[in-house]
Amino acid sequence: MRIALFGYGKMGQMIEQVAIKRGHEIVAKIDENSENIDFSTMDVAIDFSMPEAAFGNITKCLHNNVPIISGTTGWLDKYEDATTLCQEKKGAFIYASNFSLGVNIFFELNNYLAKMMQNLPEYNVELEEIHHTQKLDAPSGTAITLAEGVIANSNYKQWKLDSASKETLKITSKRIGTVPGTHTVAYESIVDSIEIKHTAHNREGFALGAVTAAEWIIGKAGVFSMRDVLNLG
Ligand SMILES: NC(=O)C1=CN([C@@H]2O[C@H](COP(=O)(O)OP(=O)(O)OC[C@H]3O[C@@H](n4cnc5c(N)ncnc54)[C@H](OP(=O)(O)O)[C@@H]3O)[C@@H](O)[C@H]2O)C=CC1
Numbered sequence: 001m002r003i004a005l006f007g008y009g010k011m012g013q014m015i016e017q018v019a020i021k022r023g024h025e026i027v028a029k030i031d032e033n034s035e036n037i038d039f040s041t042m043d044v045a046i047d048f049s050m051p052e053a054a055f056g057n058i059t060k061c062l063h064n065n066v067p068i069i070s071g072t073t074g075w076l077d078k079y080e081d082a083t084t085l086c087q088e089k090k091g092a093f094i095y096a097s098n099f100s101l102g103v104n105i106f107f108e109l110n111n112y113l114a115k116m117m118q119n120l121p122e123y124n125v126e127l128e129e130i131h132h133t134q135k136l137d138a139p140s141g142t143a144i145t146l147a148e149g150v151i152a153n154s155n156y157k158q159w160k161l162d163s164a165s166k167e168t169l170k171i172t173s174k175r176i177g178t179v180p181g182t183h184t185v186a187y188e189s190i191v192d193s194i195e196i197k198h199t200a201h202n203r204e205g206f207a208l209g210a211v212t213a214a215e216w217i218i219g220k221a222g223v224f225s226m227r228d229v230l231n232l233g
């Protein structure tokens with residue numbers, strides 16, 4: 001498969017390693033200064049760039065009929081515009097806040113746990129995410145997906161950074177050293193605590209998930225998710 005990388009930072013470089021190991025070819029490494037991009041050389045594009053760049057990269061790919069996988073976080077105010085364009089162009093697009101297999105299982109676990117806790121008012125739930133100090137957005141995209149999972153299965157109406165109320169689910173974001181990504185969902189009552197936690201040890205799981213999604217999307221049209229790729233039901 002001929003893969004173009006939009007963004008060649010920490011994730012772009014890890015994806016290159018994983019893709020080459022799986023027999024793929026990197027045909028372009030695109031950054032904010034790239035001009036005259038030749039879309040005809042690409043079977044698929046993978047975008048791990050920056051919050052302000054992702055939507056532009058996605059729309060360029062869709063306009064040029066190149067399937068696009070995006071893992072960039074912090075741009076989701078434009079997600080619906082991207083899906084509408086994808087449908088208009090009969091293109092192929094996947095966004096995931098987290099491409100790792102482990103986190104996608106963790107998302108399912110989070111939804112299941114939230115459903116079980118729904119009618120147990122003695123428990124209070126909070127989310128925490130920890131990432132490296134270079135991360136630009138907060139809360140993490142993964143924490144937002146986890147919060148959406150809790151909200152869909154509880155009486156919470158919204159999430160907020162550092163602030164809680166009866167209707168507001170609190171997310172705490174910490175930035176420490178080189179932490180690749182740690183997410184905790186904690187339910188607390190007076191008598192006990194229930195915690196589920198995912199700890200990424202490095203970036204390889206994210207990269208493998210993104211390359212797997214790129215392999216899966218070839219020949220398909222539509223807006224998909226990692227639930228589709230991993231066949232999680
Ligand atoms: N969904 C997932 O599984 C994961 C998502 N992420 C997300 O992916 C994104 C990238 O993370 P990471 O690789 O760690 O970040 P880095 O900062 O290491 O890399 C981002 C790269 O994007 C480049 N860039 C800037 N503008 C553009 C542009 N217009 N087009 C293409 N590239 C551009 C930057 O170049 P320059 O430095 O020259 O500006 C930089 O090299 C973040 O949003 C992060 O949250 C990260 C890990 C997993």
Ligand SMILES: O=C(O)C1=N[C@H](C(=O)O)C[C@H](O)C1
Nearest residue numbers: 073097098135140141142181
């Ligand atoms: O910026 C990162 O590094 C990560 N970003 C994603 C997020 O915002 O959830 C995924 C992963 O946790 C690493």
